[in-house]
Amino acid sequence: ETGVTQTPRHLVMGMTNKKSLKCEQHLGHNAMYWYKQSAKKPLELMFVYSLEERVENNSVPSRFSPECPNSSHLFLHLHTLQPEDSALYLCASSQDLGFRSYEQYFGPGTRLTVT
């Protein structure tokens, strides 16, 4: 048990659907992250939040929309996705940002399939 939970674990959606991924951390951390993991590619950082403020948007298409209502919860809203968006979406948290806060704790991920 890593202290970071994600729901749903699996999601199949059509290209015209709208869905949301949810992440919750129980570690008292101040920073949260969304990553995309595709086959044969390194983990790609998508968004970074620190104390509920977005501090990084790594050139992610607007069909992905993050939301951080408080420091324990992070959402990723999805709409009009493409089949190439199928991947494992991972949420992570760390104590803070900054070079001393370099240890991230990951959730189990949501396996997304876009049909």
Next chain:
Amino acid sequence: TQLLEQSPQFLSIQEGENLTVYCNSSSVFSSLQWYRQEPGEGPVLLVTVVTGGEVKKLKRLTFQFGDARKDSSLHITAAQTGDTGLYLCAVYNFNKFYFGSGTKLNVKP
């Protein structure tokens, strides 16, 4: 060009064998982390190394940070089937976390 190059990409060995995987870069880092990821799960942090030349042990796993803090290795002694997974190295650089592509290890019984 990736910031972190991991080798080998794939490794398939018998239970009981020893192995070493590598994480290399041309950049210098203040710290480096190793994670293990099992299929369908998120990466789990194994260790953080901070000092050049540092060696850390976690049961049968030995982690070393290069003297120049540009590279790291992970050595597993007497591998077990439970060691199977994707081993990832990661660094924090210019306000971002970067991961290598990983070494996929399969330990056969």
